[in-house]
Amino acid sequence: MEALTQAMRGLGPVRLAMMGGVLFLMLGFFIFLLTKLGQPNMALLFSELSSTDSNTIASEVSRLGYPAEVRDQGTSVWVPADKALELRLKMADRGLPVGGKVGFEIFDETDTLGTTDFLQNVNLRRALEGELGRTIQSMDIVHRARVHLVMPRRQLFSREEQQPSASVVLAMRSSKRLDHEQVTAVQNLVASAVPGLKPGRITIIDDKGKLLSPGFEDDQSVNTIAAKNEERRRSVEARMARTIEELLEKTVGFGNVRAEVNADMDFDRVSTTEEIYNPDGQVVRSTQTVERAARNQESETDAVTVGTNLPDAAPGGGEGARAQSDESSTEETVNYEITKKVINHVKTDGSLKRVSVAVLVNGIQGKDKDGNPTYTPRPKEQMEMLATLVRSTIGFDADRGDSVEVVNMEFTSPIKFEEPLELFFGLGKNDLLRLAEILVLSILGILVILLVVRPLVSRAFESIPSAQEAAGRLLADTSSHAAGLLGGPSAPAPAEMEEEQFEELIDIDRVEGRVKASSVKKVGEIVEKHPEEALSIIRAWMYQEA
Template sequence: MNTLAQSFRDLNQIKLAAMIATAVVMIGFFAFISLRVTSPSMAPLYASVSLEDGAKIVAELDKENVKYELRSGGTQILVPADMVDRLRLTMAQNSLPSAGSGVGYEIFDKSNTLGTPNFVLNINQVRALEGELARTIQGFDTVDAARVHLVIPTHELFSRQTSDPTASVAVKLRGAGGLSKNEVAAIRQLVATAVPGLKPQRVTVVDSHGTLLAKGQDKNSDPNAVSEESDAYRVEYETRLSGTVERLLEQSVGASKVKAEVHADIDFDRIVTNKEKYDPEGQVARSTQSVSDNEKSSDTSNNQTVSAANNIPGGSGAGGAAGGSQANHVRTEETTNFEINKEVTNSIKESGNVKKLSVAVLVDGTYTTDKDGKQVYAPRTPEELKKLEELVKTAVGFDAARGDTVSIVNMQFVNTNLETFTAGPFDWIKQDLNSIIQTMVLGGVAILSILLVIRPLVARAIESVEMASKEDALEQAALAAPSITARLMDQSKLAPIEEPEEEEDMINIDRIQGKLKSSSYTKINSMVDKHPTETAQILKAWLSGM
């Protein structure tokens, strides 16, 4: 121990400062590693919350003295993994996080409706409906947050003006994806069915980037809406036919060896026809009316002179014999009503009828491998192209009467040799790449420090201790050298080594002037082998005495 302390005293100030600095760095490094290893594993309490809810959740965690981490700008909160379930129950007890933006029907639970004006009740009803719709839309997998604005007109007394309700929906999407057409249509239908009198066409949908996903306009009031819908229908119809042709031909020519394009001329005019047709030959007597009139009349007038005698009862007036005329008139009338055969036709020709189809198909040829291992292109035969044309005509509903055309061309495709990306077995570490790199760098620094700094210093200290121990042993050997030498000489006299009586050869030994006998050299080697420790001490004593 004293020797080690003396070794440190012998170091100069620079080496001593380097050793102290290295020791401090290594202690700090291992302390950091131990903290990282012993620290609890963090797990997401909530992966994505609003800043308002995040502030409330953090306040609750501070009250509970729970360690937490904030990521993604404060929207992701991490807590120890073994406390996630308990903390979620605690937050749910405090209604955190909120179910959605705005308030719902709970607004009526906290207010006293008695004495509340009708205007306030209507506003609260609209707010509650907006909040409930926003919460429902926020439940979609692709929607992170949503807000709904409703415009519901009020019907005033004695007012003839009526307006339709409208709605606007703003959504914040989760991730880099977008809403599909079906999802947008579902949102519009959801809002429309929740509001009386609201049509899906009058619901506007936008995202957080300001992209218009659905335009809320009625077809009757906006002609452009009809045009946009017609173009979308035409593109969808052409895409569907193209996909049908490609999938059909790929079964024969191979995958990625056919490309089809379809152009459709579609009639979007809606025609309503009302037609009435009369058939004069097909008349039928519906009713007959007969009227018969028989009239009789008579005239009994004479030429007697009118006097007073004619007016006296019992008197007879002078005059001639009585005379007159009679008439008989008969009239018959018959009326027949005929029903004429009439044909009434009401026909409605809806829009979307295809007037003409033009189909273009590009087909790759065949490939064979020659004796050198190279691929050789060969075009397809006309008979094969004819069969493919028949398949295409059947698939698209070819009609020569309306002028449909189908063109199939065989040309060699360009081989782009695009490399497809395949997920590697270690792609899962990308999310923790920064932590892994940090740990590896720190580990590398620690290893280099141990190999380049600590190891040389420790080796030098150990070497100093060993040298000091050897010096002490040499001093002790020097003091005991005379007695050891005498003992060795006595042993050599008591037990002489038998040597064969042979002619002794003379050998040369480096650094020694003169010659020695071979038997003497052998005798010395034997003594050294038997007493190596004493020999070493004698040599050290000799060297120290020189």
């Protein structure tokens, strides 16, 4: 113990401070190493969470006795990898995550006895908005959804009834977008959940500010009809392209054909009425016959004379000759019905005006004797047969202006990813990465001990005997000088003593141990302050000489 104390005193405050700092750093490094090795392998439990859900899930996992870490600015929760599936099921059993929305569980947390009617209506609206948002958010293409409902209350003695309305904001995943049918489905979903709400009074926009469905619009508006026509055109093109690819893949192989279809469609609705009369197809519709007969008989009288005008004369004076005429007529009216054909031509919208098809076919790929990939173009006869199949599939019509192009080109090879790391003694990829991390940290700790700590400690303790030896030599030199001053027989002259002292000082200055020349003057003080140490040094000299 005395030797250790003496060694510590010989180090000095600077070396002691350096050794203390190194020991402190080593202690901290080993604590970090042990903490790192003691941590379990973490795996992702949930991602893309709201701050409320992250806090709730982390608290629930900690309550179950498992460590939980919140990362990515509070949007993801990490748990031990071996407990991830179990904890995910437990969180789902507790209804987590809720998506940061308030649903009908709000009524489980409020006291309905002391709640006003106004607050009940507000909670009901919030619950409907939250539940609709969760339902819409369950779609794979939708990342987040927010619903706002306006449900006006009808006032007493009011004849006018205000219609409810709604607005929906959707955040899509990556660059995906909703088509017209999906937008209509969201409208009908919201309208069915709110009493009295019509689909036309629901406005839907996306997170980019694009209007997907304007409110207050019926199905017969120009924008709605145009969107439906565009959707029908894309559907026809996709159906034709899929049919062509499925047909040709039976011959050229899966993934070796790509088809693109451009369909020019006519969405005009035309109604034509045509009446055709056939004069050769006369038919008697009705016949009317009218017969007339008349007979007229007239008698001729004598001429008027003086005698006929006398009194008592006979009025006729005599009968003359009689005249008789017969008259008859027949009138016949025949009505003919001419054959008439009425044709109504109704041309429905969505007819094909022109179809253009482009088909890209891969060649024949194989390997040579050395295993290198080879490519061989397909024969021209085979390409013509494939073009014939495509024409038959789309209903090719040259008069309509259809065009079909089938081209043979080499496809680029898909990128081959590295095979997953095979199991080693039953250890998975995560386990091997964990072992590699532990090995690297252990090697780093050993290198720090060998390259940093060991040289510092060795140098510090090696400087102790050098300093003692230098101090002893100074002490011996000083004692010799003191003996000369006392007039001893072996005392040299003062000039010789100064020269020897000077030469000794030069030797001392070169001694390892950082002994300065000014230490010579302080040797006496050292002996007075530390007599025991000086005595031990002298004894050491005696043993060395012996």
